[in-house]
Amino acid sequence: MSDLTVPALPTVRERPLDPPDEVARLRQQGGVHRMTYADGHVGWLVTGYSAARAVLADSRFSNRPENMHPPIPGRFAAGKELRERGFQTPPGFFLRTDPPEHTRYRKLLTGQFTVRRMKLLEPRIEEITASALDALEAAGPPADLVQDFALPIPSLVICELLGVPYEDRARFQDDSKILVNLETGAEEAIAAIGRVFAYLHDLIGRKREHPADDLISGLIEGGELKDDELAGVSFLLLVAGHETTANMLALGTYTLLTNPGQLAVMRGDPGAVENAVEELLRYLTIVHLGPIRTAIEDVEIDGHLVRAGESVTLHLPAANRDPDRFPGGDTLDLTRPAGGHLSFGHGIHQCLGQQLARVEMRIAYPALLRRLPGLRLAVPPEEVPMRSDMSIYGVHRLPVTW
16 A cells, blocks of 8 residues: 555556556555545555455455445445435345345345356347347448447347346436436436336336246245335346346457457457456456445455445456556456456345346357358547446447447
C-alpha cells in the first residue's frame, strides 16, 4: 500500500480496452490502497488479484447496500440518495443480501443454472443465434451489431428461460439502461424500478392462473416465495441475464475486429473457442467500477487492517490483469490459460448465470465469424461510442459492415 491516500476512484480510460493508467500504477505499488470516496468517507481500493479474491470470499464483508459509500458521483451517489430517502432493497433481490437471506434465495435457483442444464439449452441458443444472423444478413450492411445481434440473443434466451414474453422486451431493456447509467438520478431510478416491478407483478399474476414450463412458473409452484420476492428474483435475473452478456458479445467483437491476430486465432481453431471466451472475459472485465463491500468487523487483508464500517471497492479490471496471477495480462492472448479470472466474481455472490453466459458466447462468437467472414468495423475504431457512462462497460453501438 502506498503512503498517499488515493483522492478518488480513477475512471478515465486512456485507451478504450484498458483500465485507467492510474489504476495500473497503483497496482504496481501494492494490491490495497486507502481511497477517499465521493462523500468524503475514507475507505479502500483493491487493485490486486489475491486481495480482491480474498475480499470476495470473506463473509466478514457485507454486500448489503445500507452502509456502502459511493466511490464516484452519479449512479452510485443516486443509490445512496435512495437509501437516505428510505428506499429499501426489494425482497428477492438477492444480489444485495447476505447469508442467511442470500443463502435461501440462492438455494432455490442454483439447480436452474447448472452446467448440465445449460448444456441442454445449447440447441435452442444455436437456433436463436442463427435466426439473428439470418435477420442481419437479410437486412444487409451496414448494421449496428448491438441492436441486431448482441442484444437480441441473450434477451430472447433469458425471456424464454424465465417465461417473459419477448415482445415485452422494450419494457425491461429501456429501464435496464436507466438503472446502469452512472448519471441516473434518484427520481428516475425509482420510476424505472417501479415500472419493471409493476410489469413483473402483473406477469406473476398471469402465471399463477396459467402456469407454463418456465423458471418463474416453477418458482410459483414451489410455493416458497411471496409475490414481492418472486418479482425481485425475476427482476435481477431478467436484467443481469441480458445486460452483461449483450455487452460482452458487442465489446468482444469490437476487440477481435481491432486485433486481427487474435481474430485469426478465433476463426482458425474451433477448439480454441472455450478458452478464448475466458480470455475475453478476463481481458475486458465489463464490471468495471466495483463491486463494493463493507466490513462488518475488523478484517486484515493483504497485511492491511480494514476497520468495521469501512467500504472496499474492488477494481476487477485491474485485478484480472495482475501480473502476479496473469503474466503479461495487459496483452490479449486467446491461447492463454485464462481460468481463475474474477469477471464473474468469486465466493457466495459469484454470478449465478455464468454458465449460461459462457454457452451464449461460445455459440455466438464463432457463428458470427463463420457467417460473415468479411465482418469489419464500418467506422474508425475511435468513433465507436464506449459505455464509460454505464456501470457495465461495453459499446453503445457497434457499426459494422461485411
